Amino acid sequence: xxxxxxxxxxxxxxxxxxxxxxxxxxxxxxxxxxxxxxxxxxxxxxxxxxxxxxxxxxxxxxxxxxxxxxxxxxxxxxxxxxxxxxxxxxxxxxxxxxxxxxxxxxxxxxxxxxxxxxxxxxxxxxxxxxxxxxxxxxxxxxxxxxxxxxxxxxxxxxxxxxxxxxxxxxxxxxxxxxxxxxxxxxxxxxxxxxxxxxxxxxxxxxxxxxxxxxxxxxxxxxxxxxxxxxxxxxxxxxxxxxxxxxxxxxxxxxxxx
Numbered sequence: 001x002x003x004x005x006x007x008x009x010x011x012x013x014x015x016x017x018x019x020x021x022x023x024x025x026x027x028x029x030x031x032x033x034x035x036x037x038x039x040x041x042x043x044x045x046x047x048x049x050x051x052x053x054x055x056x057x058x059x060x061x062x063x064x065x066x067x068x069x070x071x072x073x074x075x076x077x078x079x080x081x082x083x084x085x086x087x088x089x090x091x092x093x094x095x096x097x098x099x100x101x102x103x104x105x106x107x108x109x110x111x112x113x114x115x116x117x118x119x120x121x122x123x124x125x126x127x128x129x130x131x132x133x134x135x136x137x138x139x140x141x142x143x144x145x146x147x148x149x150x151x152x153x154x155x156x157x158x159x160x161x162x163x164x165x166x167x168x169x170x171x172x173x174x175x176x177x178x179x180x181x182x183x184x185x186x187x188x189x190x191x192x193x194x195x196x197x198x199x200x201x202x203x204x205x206x207x208x209x210x211x212x213x214x215x216x217x218x219x220x221x222x223x224x225x226x227x228x229x230x231x232x233x234x235x236x237x238x239x240x241x242x243x244x245x246x247x248x249x250x251x252x253x254x255x256x257x
Contacts, residue, residue, distance in 0.1 A: 001054045003045075005077035017045035017078070024049075024083040025090070033103040049081025104155075106130070112162035113138060113152065116191060123174035124191040125181075138186040142168050 003015040021027045021044050022037075031038040054076035065071050092098035103110045113129045129138040135152050139145075142165070149161060169177065174190050181188040192200060198209040198216035209216045210231055220229035 001050050001076040001078070003050075003078045005080060006073075006075045017042035020045040020049065020078040021082045024079050025086055026082050028100075029086070029089060029102075029108065031102050032109065033101070035102075044085065045078045045082045049083075049085055050076065050078040053081040053084070110155070110158055112158050112165050115162065117166055117169040119172060119174040119177060120170050121173040121175075125169065125174055125177050126189045126191050128187040128189075130187070134185055134187050137184055138188065141180055141184060141186050141188070144168060 002011070003020050004010040004013060018027065018039050021040075024045075026044055027037045027039065030040060054074065057074040057076050061072055061074050089098055093100070098105055102108065105111075107114060109115050111130075113127060113135055116124045116126050118124055127138065129135045132152070139149055144165070146164065148157060149164075151157065172180070177188070178190045197203065203209055208219060210219045211217075212231070212234075219231070223229075
């Protein structure tokens with residue numbers, strides 16, 4: 001796996017996730033209008049376009065080798081993978097369904113029914129009520145009866161509707177809204193911190209996180225009906241092995257010349 005690929009004019013250059021997704025059109029497609037592009041951690045280039053697609057490529061090559069007896073090199077470049085992950089949006093652009101300006105599309109924060117909102121306690125909820133039946137329930141749960149909201153897909157009024165919706169959402173805390181939308185079909189979720197996430201009932205019921213030396217760590221995925229993935233994590237607190245490591249290199253200073 002490489003960043004720029006095994007061939008091409010940039011194949012020998014250095015780079016990191018942010019560089020690969022900048023050159024694949026990913027980075028410029030994210031972020032708020034009027035603000036600098038926001039790096040989405042290193043999930044897209046390193047892990048998605050790199051590691052995940054390398055695994056897919058290796059599995060595909062193994063199957064090919066089993067069937068034909070022929071081996072091959074898997075060229076998994078992070079710039080290729082991150083570009084491939086953008087396939088749907090490149091297609092949308094060619095069909096005239098996607099605008100290049102930030103916050104001007106359905107899935108990039110422009111729509112009032114697909115975004116995050118701040119609650120009264122400064123925490124947030126995430127809303128993804130795209131389909132009409134989900135949107136209808138969203139408005140019912142928010143107790144919004146403004147007729148202007150019935151024109152859901154009118155992009156011209158999205159900014160105005162977003163302001164109105166944000167005012168409503170700021171009337172309650174995040175957990176109060178979580179209770180309101182509990183078990184609903186409105187596609188509303190609390191935005192959880194890394195500390196809160198492992199404690200959520202859904203994660204606990206699925207054992208999404210495992211306890212490793214007192215730390216909550218995501219369990220292996222995906223899951224299989226027959227094969228069971230073994231937990232081999234050795235995560236430990238930073239500095240917890242300092243004494244052990246120091247003893248390995250304990251020197252008798254008096255014997256040093």
